[in-house]
Amino acid sequence: MRLFFILLVAWLVLNESVAPGHILLGAGLALAGVLVYKRLEPATHARNRPMLVLQLVGLVIADIVRSNFAVARIVLGLGPMQRKAGFLSLPLEIRHPAGLATAACIITATPGTSWVRYDAALNIVTIHVLDLADEAAWIRLFKEHYERRLMEIFE
Amino acid sequence: MNIFALALGAAQFLLAAAMVFALYRLLRGPRAQDRVLSLDALYVNAMLMVLMFGMRTGTAIYFEAALAIGALGFVSTAALAKFLLRGEVIE
Amino acid sequence: MSAASAFAAVLVILGALLAFLGSLGLLRMRTFYERIHPPTMGTTLGTGLILAASMIHFTALEGRPVVHEILLGGLMTFTTPVTYMLLVRAARRREHHADDGSDD
Structure with missing residues (x-):
């Protein structure tokens, strides 16, 4: 309703x-x-957690603003000298389809990262990153910012 | 009000340049997916341009036009991407 | 009135600048997967700032809250990732099936 x-x-x-x-x-x-x-569509059984959803929305907006300026620097040629763009494979814990779809939208809407491919059997996602300077830091950011919260909301 | 009109002019200039860039990539390619991506960027810039005209004239009707461009742009880009996905499958 | 329009002017310029840089990146990046990234600047924050400016401008102009721009923002937020993901999937597929590098 x-x-x-x-x-x-x-x-x-x-x-x-x-x-x-x-x-x-x-x-x-x-x-x-x-x-x-x-x-x-069958019901997705999202838990009713408005505070968590609001927190997630706030985080997403903050990250989008930050990466907008990061990508703007790269476009203007002010970014890091040795920029390395590339694909990144990321093992996931979240399995709920709606949670995965939300994660895909967040990743793609953020400038500088985009969701390329999801392997349902292995639960691994491939992401293309424009500035792959620190893989470990990026993975940690994704896990802490989004995956944990999405799992709490959907699973 | 005067500052705002000046800002609108500058912003419209920037958006026009952005549309030219997207158009150049659209014509240049090199591959079909680049062209579809450019078309998407082009319609988003056009939509923002229409919003600028709306603010310049102070009428709400331009908002409806921007809404229509946004909705149709999404559908057409999605259809083109879907065509690229399915139209060239070697089975 | 004046403060509102000055603020809206800043938002308009910033939003248009982001859309401009997004298209510039579309022009300057070398590979397709790199070109995917810059235009999202225009569709996320660029559109958001310009819509915020439009809300402020029309609210000041008509003397009542005008918020229907939120709908356009929502539309862009939900549709852009979908088209980009479809496009990336199509690009991957085409690369797999056409390794001879033929154009279009």
């Missing part, structure tokens, strides 16, 4: 109105959206 309210609020924000007609129309559209979604 969370999805219903998200869709309804999105409709009201889009129309910038809380008139009864818009609430009725938005509720109808949101209901249709929920019914379509139910047919597409």
Whole structure:
């Protein structure tokens, strides 16, 4: 039912109105959206932990801002002299599909890293990193910032 | 207000240059995935440009146009990527 | 009013600069996988800053809170990673199947 309210609020924000007609129309559209979604996807059983989700969102925003400036430096040629871009294989602990999807979106949305391939059998992900200066530090950052929190939210 | 108009002009200049860069990469390639990536960058820059026009004129209608560009851009880039993924499979 | 528009001016310039650098990186990087990274600057923080500027500008202009830019921000946040992942998968596939290096 969370999805219903998200869709309804999105409709009201889009129309910038809380008139009864818009609430009725938005509720109808949101209901249709929920019914379509139910047919597409089984429930993901995310635990209800708003504080943890907010914390994760804050972290993601901070990391995106930081890596924006890091990539800007590289584009301008002000970055490290010996930059080495490359692929990085990372063994994961998280297995929940929704958690993995969220991790993939976070990694790809952050400038400088992008999710390339996931091996479900071995639970290993391949990531392309623009500035692969310190592999160990990067892996530690991913594990501490994202994986642990995603596991707490989804598993 | 004057500062803001100046800033808008400078920002529009930057975005126009960004669109030229993306267009150059689109024409240059070298491979199809580079072209699709450039198309994606091009539509994002175009969307931001439309938002700039909206702020310049002070009308909300440009926001709707930006929303349409954003939604259509996503669908078209995803469709092109999907085509690259499936259209050339050697089985 | 003046403080708001000065702040919005800074945000607009910064956002456009990030989008500019993103496209410049698209032009300057040498391999496809490196070129994937810079445009995300424009789609994440660049778009975010410009949308924030738009919110501030229209809120000041119309004298009521204007927040529908959040929807566009949400749309960009959720759709960009999906297209990029699809594109990377397509690129990997094409490289595996066409090692002769033929273009397009």
